[in-house]
Amino acid sequence: MPLRIMVWNAQHMDNQSTLSYSTAFKEKMDFLTQYLGQIDDVDVLAFLETGKTGKINQTLASALNNLPGNYVPIAHLAQEGGLFKDTTLGISVYVRSSRETEFSPSTFEYTIGDKERRAPVIIRHKATEKYLAFYHANASERTSFGHIKDAIEFINSIVGRGNLVFFGGDMNYDFHAMNGTVEGLTKLGPNVATHTKFELVKKSRLAEKMTVRYEGIINRQGLKNEFNGAYSKRKTEIQKLKDSTSPLDRAKLARIERMSRQVEKVDSSFAMADAIYDRQYSVFEDTSPREGIVVTNRFLDYAFVRELNDWTATCHGTVAIVNNPTLGIGIATRLCNGLSMRSDHFPVIYEWTT
Numbered sequence: 001m002p003l004r005i006m007v008w009n010a011q012h013m014d015n016q017s018t019l020s021y022s023t024a025f026k027e028k029m030d031f032l033t034q035y036l037g038q039i040d041d042v043d044v045l046a047f048l049e050t051g052k053t054g055k056i057n058q059t060l061a062s063a064l065n066n067l068p069g070n071y072v073p074i075a076h077l078a079q080e081g082g083l084f085k086d087t088t089l090g091i092s093v094y095v096r097s098s099r100e101t102e103f104s105p106s107t108f109e110y111t112i113g114d115k116e117r118r119a120p121v122i123i124r125h126k127a128t129e130k131y132l133a134f135y136h137a138n139a140s141e142r143t144s145f146g147h148i149k150d151a152i153e154f155i156n157s158i159v160g161r162g163n164l165v166f167f168g169g170d171m172n173y174d175f176h177a178m179n180g181t182v183e184g185l186t187k188l189g190p191n192v193a194t195h196t197k198f199e200l201v202k203k204s205r206l207a208e209k210m211t212v213r214y215e216g217i218i219n220r221q222g223l224k225n226e227f228n229g230a231y232s233k234r235k236t237e238i239q240k241l242k243d244s245t246s247p248l249d250r251a252k253l254a255r256i257e258r259m260s261r262q263v264e265k266v267d268s269s270f271a272m273a274d275a276i277y278d279r280q281y282s283v284f285e286d287t288s289p290r291e292g293i294v295v296t297n298r299f300l301d302y303a304f305v306r307e308l309n310d311w312t313a314t315c316h317g318t319v320a321i322v323n324n325p326t327l328g329i330g331i332a333t334r335l336c337n338g339l340s341m342r343s344d345h346f347p348v349i350y351e352w353t354t
Contacts, residue, residue, distance in 0.1 A: 002354075003125070004041055007134065007301065008032075008347035009048040009169040012089075013057060021059070027342045029063055034339050036067060039349055043096045044103075045071055046121070046134040048169035051090035053077050053118070060092070070097040075105040075121050091121040091134055091169075102126055108158050116147050120166075122155065128354075131159045137172040144172040152183040152304065165352075166304040170197070170345060175299035185304035190315035190348060197298045197345045234259045301348050310354045317346030 013028055021029070036042055045064065051057035056076045064071040071094040095103050106122035120135040133155055137144035148171060155164050161184050171178070175189045238259050241252055248256070305311045316337035334341045 003043050003352040004039075005044040005046065005132070005167070005350045005352070006036075006039070006042045006347050007046045007048070007167045007169050007303075007350065009136070009301065009343065009345035011049050011343040011345065013047065013050040013060065014052065024342060025059070027340075029060075031336070031339055031341045033067060035336060035341075035347070036069070038337055038339075041096075042069070042349070043099050044123075044132070045094040046167060046169065047092045047094075048134065048136045049089050050092050051076065053090055055090065056092055057090070061094075064094055065097075071095065072097050072100055074100070074103055075123050077119065077121050089118060089136065091118070091136060093121055093123055093134060095123075106131060111154065113147060113150050115143065116150075120151060120155070129163055131155065131164050133164060133166045135166065135168050136170050137168065145178070148173065149182055152185060156183055162306050164304075165306070167350070168300070168302055170300050171302065172300060175302045178302075182304055185306060186308045187302055188305050188308060188311050188313050188350070189299060189302040190313045197300050231263065234263050238263070301345055303348075303350060307354075310352060312351045312353065314349045314351075315346050316349075317341075 010028055013025065047057075047060070050060065054077065056073060061073050073092060074095045075093045077091040102125060104124050104126060106124055110119040110122065112119050115138070117138050118136050120133040122131055122133045124131050133151070135148070135151055137147050148166075148168070152164065152166050155166070164185065166185060175187065178187055180187060238256055241248065241256050301315070303311070303313065318335050320333055320335050334343075334346070336346050
């Protein structure tokens with residue numbers, strides 16, 4: 001019987017008062033209710049950054065139980081599963097009530113690595129003896145690969161190679177940079193999506209954000225100082241000179257040409273990064289006095305499976321500029337299957353066809 005799983009990093013969806021939901025909680029629940037209504041028969045819901053380590057989000061549990069499917073909690077990140085106990089980085093897994101008896105929490109204890117911050121939450125599918133692990137890697141791309149590899153290796157050592165399916169709700173390591181296989185498992189991402197996370201960044205912070213994102217590419221091209229100091233300023237100045245009502249003399253034309261060559265050097269480095277890692281950026285201009293918005297795409301939510309042909313993955317995320325009639329400007333909005341969504345990360349739907 002096919003199994004459909006949704007994995008969503010809901011971004012700090014902590015416990016809420018049942019008397020007065022926060023705006024963030026209400027918006028996330030409204031989205032979730034509508035989205036699950038569009039996606040038929042989701043059997044397992046895995047939420048990351050939801051509740052605290054060792055403390056489930058009871059309000060979410062109650063709301064999910066009242067949705068079609070009457071989802072019930074089956075596993076939550078225990079106190080021993082996190083290095084820090086009070087941050088809103090819990091992991092919770094829910095199962096459709098009609099299939100509750102098909103699953104159980106894992107019975108073995110996961111040992112957190114020396115520098116690991118969180119353990120995965122693991123459940124067992126009884127009929128197949130497969131173990132489904134849900135993981136949120138450390139917030140550093142320099143260390144997250146090692147933690148992902150070690151986590152898969154540790155679980156394999158207990159359940160046996162071939163019995164693990166490993167899901168990431170923010171791996172913090174880009175899908176396109178990730179090895180094709182890790183410890184005998186093959187990476188699985190949405191077939192047509194190039195992203196599962198969008199960041200919206202004001203242009204005034206472009207240099208700061210992009211330098212971090214593309215640090216390796218920029219440094220190898222010898223462009224770090226150039227980019228930090230002058231990229232945005234040059235683009236603005238070129239546009240002002242071109243828009244000027246005054247005639248462009250030879251000196252101004254030479255200046256435009258010189259600055260354009262310098263800007264193109266940085267743009268070509270970005271293009272190189274896009275080609276290798278599919279990390280893309282685009283600029284949406286809002287009406288003055290608002291700043292332009294830079295949208296950067298990253299592919300951070302994916303899985304590792306034993307038999308790739310037995311699985312599919314789908315992500316419905318995109319960003320659109322929605323005109324706000326009240327403010328008279330365009331607002332960059334995250335949309336998931338056409339629904340407005342409040343989280344940097346989009347949910348990914350996995351289907352196990354065996």
